[in-house]
Amino acid sequence: MPRINFEVDEERYESLKATKKRHGLTWKGMLLHAQRELDSGSATG
DSSP states (O other): OOOOOOOOOHHHHHHHHHHHHHHTOOHHHHHHHHHHHHHHTOOOO
């Protein structure tokens, strides 16, 4: 199975971890949720 691995600084990691916990997601779930949002066109950026 392919793996995804990337590095972020400590501050970004803590922010992502807090978001993940607040929404009850796994790391995989957060990534898949972001993909759905981006593909739906409702995400800004």
